[in-house]
Amino acid sequence: MKQPGPEKTIKEKKIDEKWWQDWERKGGWTPEGWKIVEMNDGPTLNSLKPEKFLVVHRPHGSVFHHSYGKVSQFFMGLLEGKLYGTKCPKCGLVYCPPRAHCFNPKCRLAETKWAELPKKGEVHSYTIMVIAWPSMAHLQPLVGAMVRVDGTNTCLPMTMRDIDPEKVNIGLKVNIQISKQPKGDLLDIYATPAEEPVPPKRTPEELKRFREDMEKTRAWVKKTYGKVVS
């Protein structure tokens, strides 16, 4: 028998300990405020009566120290601007997102091999997020695409840039871009069109509604963040 450790750090971008300690102290369950509210309540709309409730505002936060395990190579690749997937030596399925073990029932959880992938793919399906995560709200309306990376048997969800939301469609060829300042998660990846997009068919009413929705969204972004991005 051998011991597996101790763990050696090979390369590191350190977390700002002071920033975290300030956050941790604030996010430690202590109420930062409260309110007393009155509202009708009861188990059915036929049995309501007024009640008073005390509501406290109780913050809570944390930092997770998360290992990417045996698919770490994918994320180490992103730090170098490269896209990696895994391939099953038995059945030949290519995974991106990668799996360290093949999920083809015939392959009895065979261990896969790493392969560098082309930064090209095709839109398998898409959406236009008008409400995105708060950290990406300035990019609304934001296209989300399920992208099948060329040569793989899977789809990788990612956002798209440099595309008119009206024109994104299933089958669109895309280039996969990796952020110049990668942070080490999937948000380092996004797609841009690799060809002139052919928009999906919309009725005149659908198109009118769609354009109004996009205009409303862009106006909100401009009002909130001062300028229209993309």
Next chain:
Amino acid sequence: MEKKVGIVAGSISRFDNPRHTLAEEMCAEAVKMILDDVPDLELGDFMKKGYACCYSYFSDILEQQQCMHWIIHDYLGLSAVPAYRVESGGATPIDAVVNAALWIRSGMFPAVLVVGWEKMNELPIQKVNEAIAIAGDTDWDFVSGFTYNAFYATMEARRMHVYGDTEEDLAEISVMNHNNSLENPYAQWPAQHGFGKITVEDAYKSRLISWPYRQYECAMTSEGASALLLANEELTKRLTDNPVWITGVGFGTDTMRAGDRPDNPAWKGLYPEDEKIWPKSVPKPMSPYPDLCNFGSLRVSARMAYKDAGIKNPRKEISFVEIFDPYAGVVLAGLEDFDFCKRGEGKDMLRDGVISRDGELPCQLSGALTAQGHAVGSTSIAQVVDSYWQLSNQIGKKWGAPGRQLSRPKKAFIHGHGGTGCQAGVTILEA
């Protein structure tokens, strides 16, 4: 083995946001209604007579409380009684019912109390969305920039491309759900928005969330609780003269990540009839069923439940259906996955009026997730309760809306699922 599982009573503490009432208090309200309906049931019987409890809530994060069911169980005065919690994302409440039914069939417990709830107003809305979205793969789905709405939206966009579902179809489902909820005194939509009917135009005016989905086509976030008392045949007949039977249960699964479904060797050849239905204009993936167009876990759970209940022709034999529809398009996909029609034809059942309130196969009579509400751990239990009231002719009494009682329904199909269809469950009820 005990084959017959009876529903002795069911109850709902209404959906709303906020409720402010604590989870244990809402659960107590629900269980109290069951005790009112079953005068011969004593909470002290649970330990003396060997009954058990099965609890259902989805998230430890939404209430900042792990093992919330221990609080509930204790609050109900049931400490010492055998119990555990079932958790499988959005499928939590349906799987809790399935689990309780299987417990009774095993002969281990003569009666099982199922209690489900959720509190979804404690966190800011984006954190609620986050608490839901981390039921997706946090390394590969959640941090892609996709919201959870976005995953369902890509699936519906795929259906539009492959089958020709339209924005109008989605709006029509939303109208059906909302208008079905208006006489439901447990529903969140009328509690918040009043009792007037909505139209397709109203649905179009609701804000776009993630194209093609608009606000009225997405589930509400809710607080509420519900309970069901299940028992074996002998005890059911002793405790009620108006029983309904759970004659079929099923559950199934699919990949964690929706993106892994188009070329999945585990699905290739499972449903050859469905694989044949594919338009020539779209490149055919390796496993064309379910791809991103359908929910394979729904198919697996439904076929298991049909076999269990001895149902040969679901479209003919089922009287009405409650589909778990966090997004309107799940109704269209579900109708196909549950064998009520061929794949791609869900929209035709909608357009032909088959699933409307007075149609041949009424769906979403409660208003379902977009209108009755979606307090996750309570959602499907409440849909089972609504369906139980229909089958036991109690809608007049329980809703105060006798006009909403179906005429002599025989069998109900209730479905629930979690994730992007990662997990699904079904119960079939018979009068």
